[in-house]
Each structure stands twice: as C-alpha cells, then as structure tokens.
Amino acid sequence: MKIPAICIAMLSLLLALPLAHAQGNQASAQAVSYTEPQLKSFAEAYRAIVILSREYAPKLKAAENIEQAEAINKEAQGKMVAAINQAGLTKEQYQQIAGSLKDNPQLVEKINGMLQQHGEGQ
Template identity: 70%
Template sequence: MKTPAICLAVLALLLALPMAQAQTNAGQATAQKVSYSDPQLQKFANAYRAIVMLSREYAPRIKAAADIQEAEEINKEAQGKMIGAIEQAGLSKEQYQQIAGSLQSDPALLERVNKILQQGQQ
C-alpha cells in the first residue's frame, strides 16, 4: 500500500497545526528550506507512523464523546501520546514540526519522506 503525498501532508499537519498555534511569528521562519539527513527523516517517518496509528485509535473515541469537554480531554490525551511517540522516535516536538512544515514547501523533501514510508511498508 502506497502512502499518497497528500495523505502524508494532511496527517503530518494533524499534529503540527495544534502545536503551531502556540508559536510566534519568529517560529514561522523555520519553514525555510532546510537540509535534513536520512537518519532525521527516518526518525520523522517512524514518528509519523506512530501518529497515524494513534490518530486511528483516537478519532473514533473523539467522535463518540458525549460532549465537547470529553472530546477535548480525549484529544489532549491523544496529543500527549503523539508527543511521546515523537520523542520515542528520537525527535523533539519542534524538530517534528519543522520537518512537517518543510514538507509543505519542498516537494523533493516530501518525495524523500514518501520513499522512506514506502520502504517501511514492504
């Protein structure tokens, strides 16, 4: 099964957007074109896979929540686990966000990450 580029970008932003709201305009400068090593991208791919799994686990729970407060609590729990997955993969939350942001503006980088993800599925 191949991971479409759009799917990668959307799901990567699933985590990146809520955290990015807390950043200042200075943090937006990190979206500049940056060079990433293959080991860094492998860590990103590992974190991304874990986040996708957590998203699949938590999305139905959030949808089935009795009210907004319960949904927010479940979402907060999911985000905590997602941050834990990023750190478990060997990246900081900020490093993950930086790579995810770079994917939006760098098609070559997106292609590299897609290849890593596809190799992991074989």
C-alpha cells in the first residue's frame, strides 16, 4: 500500500519547508546571523522533531486508511510545532535557521556540534 509512504513524506514536510523557503530567499538567509541561544534552541527543537518523526513513522505505516494517516500526520505536525515553541522559537524562526543551513557549512558544523554534545543519537 502506497499511502503510508506518502504520509511519511508528509511528516517530513515541516523539515522540508525551510529548504523550499530558502531557495526563494537565499540572499537574506545568508546575511542573517544567529545568537548562541537561538542556535541552541534550534538544536533542541530539531532533536525533538527527530524523536517525534521516529515515534510517528510506525504509526503512519500502520494507518488503515488515508483519513487515519492524515489525522496521525496532523497530530505529529502539531507536536512538532509545539516542540519548536517549547524550545523558544517560532515556526518561522526555526524555518529561517533551517533554511540558512543550506548555504552555510559553518552553521551546519556548529549545529551538529550542539547536537552531538547533547547526545542527538538517543
């Protein structure tokens, strides 16, 4: 059944949106600098989103129909946005930082360091 594969792709939409947004706004994304607390908040939110993705992927695969899968996806995305807010960022701030990662290898390195430092592989 192809529905779960489609829904899993939908689940990752929250993470993919920043890249699409960044393509249309590359100049401003490169000019923005972020504070250490903002980057720590981003790393915390990203870590939470990865955990939620891992939690919801099996639920989506087990969905019996598209309606159930969409409900699960909506719940997961709501929790992802809540995790971003709990980390101290808005969804837009999260997306802006994520979009900046595309063209900024030093920023990627810094975020990866923060993730490793806090045990991202949990």
